[in-house]
Amino acid sequence: MTLALIAGQGGLPPFLTKAMLERGEVPVICEVEQFPSEVKGELPRIGFRLETLGTFLQILKETGVTKICMAGAMQRPPIDPSLIDAATMPLVPRVQAALTKGDDGTLRVFIDLFEEAGFDVIGAAEIAPEVLPKPGVLVGSLPRDLVPDLAAAEAALAEMGAADEGQAVVVKAGHVIAREDQRGTDAMLNDLAPDYDPPWLAEDPFDLAADVLDSVADWLSGPEAEKPRVSPNAEGGLLFKAPKPGQELRVDMPLIGLKTAMGAAELGLRGIVIEAGGVMLLNPDGVRQVLEGHGMFLWVRPAGAMP
Numbered sequence: 254m255t256l257a258l259i260a261g262q263g264g265l266p267p268f269l270t271k272a273m274l275e276r277g278e279v280p281v282i283c284e285v286e287q288f289p290s291e292v293k294g295e296l297p298r299i300g301f302r303l304e305t306l307g308t309f310l311q312i313l314k315e316t317g318v319t320k321i322c323m324a325g326a327m328q329r330p331p332i333d334p335s336l337i338d339a340a341t342m343p344l345v346p347r348v349q350a351a352l353t354k355g356d357d358g359t360l361r362v363f364i365d366l367f368e369e370a371g372f373d374v375i376g377a378a379e380i381a382p383e384v385l386p387k388p389g390v391l392v393g394s395l396p397r398d399l400v401p402d403l404a405a406a407e408a409a410l411a412e413m414g415a416a417d418e419g420q421a422v423v424v425k426a427g428h429v430i431a432r433e434d435q436r437g438t439d440a441m442l443n444d445l446a447p448d449y450d451p452p453w454l455a456e457d458p459f460d461l462a463a464d465v466l467d468s469v470a471d472w473l474s475g476p477e478a479e480k481p482r483v484s485p486n487a488e489g490g491l492l493f494k495a496p497k498p499g500q501e502l503r504v505d506m507p508l509i510g511l512k513t514a515m516g517a518a519e520l521g522l523r524g525i526v527i528e529a530g531g532v533m534l535l536n537p538d539g540v541r542q543v544l545e546g547h548g549m550f551l552w553v554r555p556a557g558a559m560p
Contacts, residue, residue, distance in 0.1 A: 256380075257281045257299070257318040257372075260290035261325025264510055264535055265377060265384075267292050269324055272381040281318060283309075287330045303348060304333060307340030310370045321372045322380060323360070323504040326437065355417025356435070357497065360504045376503035377533065384508075386553045388529035392541050393550030395560045396523065399491070401427030403526070403559065406493035414497030420507045423522070425490035438494065438509065442516035445487045488521035495528035495556070502531065510535035514543040524550035531556070 256273070258280040260266035266282075270292050273280050281297045284290050289300075299316070301309035313321075329352060337345060344366065351362035364374050378385050402424040409422045409429045419433030421441060433441045494507050509527060517525055525544070527534070534540065534553075544551055552560075 255281065255317045256320045256322060256375075257283050257313055257316075258292075259283045259321060259323045260292050261285075261323070261327040262288065262290065263325045263508075264291070265508060265533070266290045266325045268384070268535060269322070269377055269380050270294075270296070272383075280322075281313075281316060283313075285327075285330055288328050290325060302336060303330060303341075304336035305338050305341055306348065306366070307342070307344055308338055310367075310372075311340060313372065314370070319373060321367050321374050322377060323363075323374070324377045327360075329359075357417050357500055357505060361501055364501065364504060374503055376506060378506065384533040384535065385530060386527075386534045386537065388553050388555050391537070391551045391553060392544040393524065393548070395550060395552060397560070399526075399560050402491045403493070403554075405429055406491070406526075407495075410493070410495055411498065414500070417497065420497055420500075421492065421494040423487060423490050423492055423520075425487065430486060430490060438492075439512055439516055442492070442513070442520060445520055490520070490522050492517050492522055492525045494526070494532050496531040500531075506531065506533055508533040508535060509540070511539045511543065514540040518543055518547040518549060522549065524552065526552045526554050529553045529555045 256278070258266060258269060258273075260270075260282055267290075270280055270282070279296065281299060282290070282292050283299045283301060284292075286300045286302050297316075299309065299312060301312075332352070341348075347362055347366065351359045354362070367374050405424045405427050406422050406429070409424075409432060410420070413419050413422075413432060419435070419438075419441070421433040421438045422429050423431040423441070423445065431441050431445055492513075494509060496502060496507055500506075507527075509525065509532065514525070532553075540551065543549075
């Protein structure tokens with residue numbers, strides 16, 4: 254079995270690559286030319302554009318690829334009609350239609366194209382099952398007054414799912430105060446404190462670092478830890494993240510990592526709730542240390558469960 258990892262942005266593609274290499278498996282790293290991933294090292298690589306998708310599929314077959322995993326944040330690249338090649342021309346109507354859909358609709362069209370070409374499309378959790386945390390309270394303890402917040406969050410995500418929009422909200426006292434858009438969870442958190450210059454980087458800075466816990470400890474004891482809460486409106490709120498109803502989890506499973514935990518802590522949120530089996534967790538030890546350092550909780554919640 255040869256696996257092609259279609260690598261987007263963020264810490265997930267490097268994590269999956271590392272997991273495979275540790276098992277002696279070498280993925281073929283495939284990247285949209287306009288948006289290279291953060292996967293480093295000397296690995297088999299194929300760059301492609303949507304204008305040459307048909308040729309890209311042929312190259313994958315010639316390389317011996319049988320499975321495809323799409324991982325990381327994907328952006329919609331601009332299309333240059335002059336670059337469309339003969340192998341891609343028959344796919345143009347479907348690609349054009351895909352790009353007019355929401356994220357989930359777009360990804361479903363590309364899954365169909367990959368499967369029709371003979372590839373097995375698998376999810377990140379099939380490569381690294383450890384990214385799916387077990388249900389339960391992993392950090393801290395649950396407050397007694399979560400029911401109004403959970404109900405408000407579920408109602409908001411149902412609306413957002415119907416519109417094929419975001420997968421996360423911030424709720425407080427039973428009211429939704431922020432909704433995720435196409436920019437992602439971390440941008441939503443940053444919007445709640447627009448005048449604040451966050452101490453964390455644009456990427457997940459510690460996802461693969463050997464000294465991750467030392468780095469988190471430095472952050473917890475540094476100047477940021479002494480700053481006042483930066484968003485009174487969000488302080489005491491809750492970050493809730495879950496897949497949209499019917500979401501295609503093989504290629505678009507939600508994820509939280511160290512940057513999300515740090516952003517939530519900086520806002521003064523009291524905790525994070527993610528749906529069991531539907532949200533991946535990167536760097537659990539670092540996330541735990543951040544949340545414990547701020548007296549927060551993390552609940553991996555079975556769908557529909559109440560405390």
